[in-house]
Amino acid sequence: MSHDVAVLGVGMHPWGKWGRSFVEYGVTAAERALADAGVEWNDVQFVVGGETVRNGYGGYVAGSTFARALGWNGSRVATCYAACASGSAAIEAARTRILAGLCDVALVVGADTTPKGFLAPNSGERWDDPDWLRFRLVGATNPTYFGLYARRRMDLYGSTTADFAAVKLKNALHGLHNENARFRKEVTLEEVEMSPVVADPLRLLDICATSDGGAAVVLTSMDYARRHTTAPVRIRAVSTVTPRFPNTALDMPDLSTDSAVAVCEPEQSFRASIAHAAYEEAGIGPEDLSLAEVYDLSTALELDWYEDIGLCKPGGAEGLLRDGVTTLGGKLPVNPSGGLACFGEAVPAQAIAQVCEITWQLRGAAGPRQVEGARVGVTANQGLFGHGSAVLLST
Amino acid sequence: MAKQSVHIIEGWFRGGDEPALLGQRCTKCSTVVFPPVATMCPNPSCSSREFSTVPLSRTGKVWSYTDAHYQPPAPYVTTTSPFEPFAIAAVELEAERIIVLGQVASGFGPLDLTVGNEVELVLEPLEVRDDVEYLVWKWRPCAQVVRS
Numbered sequence: 001m002s003h004d005v006a007v008l009g010v011g012m013h014p015w016g017k018w019g020r021s022f023v024e025y026g027v028t029a030a031e032r033a034l035a036d037a038g039v040e041w042n043d044v045q046f047v048v049g050g051e052t053v054r055n056g057y058g059g060y061v062a063g064s065t066f067a068r069a070l071g072w073n074g075s076r077v078a079t080c081y082a083a084c085a086s087g088s089a090a091i092e093a094a095r096t097r098i099l100a101g102l103c104d105v106a107l108v109v110g111a112d113t114t115p116k117g118f119l120a121p122n123s124g125e126r127w128d129d130p131d132w133l134r135f136r137l138v139g140a141t142n143p144t145y146f147g148l149y150a151r152r153r154m155d156l157y158g159s160t161t162a163d164f165a166a167v168k169l170k171n172a173l174h175g176l177h178n179e180n181a182r183f184r185k186e187v188t189l190e191e192v193e194m195s196p197v198v199a200d201p202l203r204l205l206d207i208c209a210t211s212d213g214g215a216a217v218v219l220t221s222m223d224y225a226r227r228h229t230t231a232p233v234r235i236r237a238v239s240t241v242t243p244r245f246p247n248t249a250l251d252m253p254d255l256s257t258d259s260a261v262a263v264c265e266p267e268q269s270f271r272a273s274i275a276h277a278a279y280e281e282a283g284i285g286p287e288d289l290s291l292a293e294v295y296d297l298s299t300a301l302e303l304d305w306y307e308d309i310g311l312c313k314p315g316g317a318e319g320l321l322r323d324g325v326t327t328l329g330g331k332l333p334v335n336p337s338g339g340l341a342c343f344g345e346a347v348p349a350q351a352i353a354q355v356c357e358i359t360w361q362l363r364g365a366a367g368p369r370q371v372e373g374a375r376v377g378v379t380a381n382q383g384l385f386g387h388g389s390a391v392l393l394s395t
Numbered sequence: 396m397a398k399q400s401v402h403i404i405e406g407w408f409r410g411g412d413e414p415a416l417l418g419q420r421c422t423k424c425s426t427v428v429f430p431p432v433a434t435m436c437p438n439p440s441c442s443s444r445e446f447s448t449v450p451l452s453r454t455g456k457v458w459s460y461t462d463a464h465y466q467p468p469a470p471y472v473t474t475t476s477p478f479e480p481f482a483i484a485a486v487e488l489e490a491e492r493i494i495v496l497g498q499v500a501s502g503f504g505p506l507d508l509t510v511g512n513e514v515e516l517v518l519e520p521l522e523v524r525d526d527v528e529y530l531v532w533k534w535r536p537c538a539q540v541v542r543s
Contacts, residue, residue, distance in 0.1 A: 200460075261426065
């Protein structure tokens, strides 16, 4: 039995620092996705929202917030939270309901309005909240973790800060003409090197900003899609895996890893298991990929992803980057959208935005950033507290 | 001078001449847990709820390190003005096969660290308020880093 569902429509509200309600971004993205699909809102049978935790109760119940804003139509509703992986958790909820035969048309929406500066935990005295404790006891921000991963690459593999900067330069070029990107400007090595250090060895331009934005997809059964289009883009697999004990990499926001003293660590790290689970589910491997959208919260982290999604062995990422393999025009462009480097992060929208980009690429509709002959693409990211996220798509 | 020293959080570490982090050790499968807040053993093949409290190794090897050039947001409390950057290290304890994050002892920065070098656990004030110093664990480099 085929486990494919169709991505019939995609839409985004441009990323920026607009300072307006997340509902507006979500509704705009939803309208664009519905128009793109040629589907009426009243024909949507299931709405899934990616939850935002920074926008009050309306954000906690994002699915119904969007449904209400579009006008109650009686559809089923759900809201998903999986931190940075919320979007793919929402996509997986819609996909499985379609595959179960319980509906034909689902709308998935994520949108966020984010404050300036470091993402901070909830306020109050929260001595049993690990996310609060890492700020309280250590002062460990998100860039702290990015800095740890980057430094480890340098000390283990001999990566340089110039390698990290090269990721920024590449992504800035990729996103130059992306009308949904927030930063559309070429960046020079000197600009990266002149930007202030945030978390050694990473500088401000190595680290992604936080943004406002919205993204939506219309997912349908393959039968429904074939009545609307001849060649729908298909979701072949979704991975929402959790780690296997003992998880021996220090993941944000933890103060410690699991102990491997009683049980040997698994062959595959958590991050490597994320895309792998999608490959296994679809019977498609990294050798089949035309492109990838990975979560470049920092420049160095993009290089980690090359290895974790199976493009090369550990320590091989800098070689791929230097050889131009992952640049547009190369054999396997990574982040042709411009990535988080050009977007900044709008948490519940970001994993959906990755799927929007791959869909445009697979349709051959990505304009100046088109990957020639794109047939298969994968998204990858990881949400706090053990949320894997990968979506594998093909023509 | 502060008149009183207290631990910023209870039950996570001990003081004295040989300060150490305090972990839980599963009485059934020997898995070690830090911070010691587990209800059930995190080993999925073990469902024990019985733990003994054990001090963890006082020295470990640096898994990685970084620093904070900007003041972290609340609830981090900064008692120096202007804000002074501090270093942070993730340290692997060999006997327990666990990595624990912590600030690096005051006076040391990224240049004093390298992946694999040895550090020792110390208690230092995280903040001083109303004549009370609040102690937290930090990692102090054991030897000078030699850079080629």
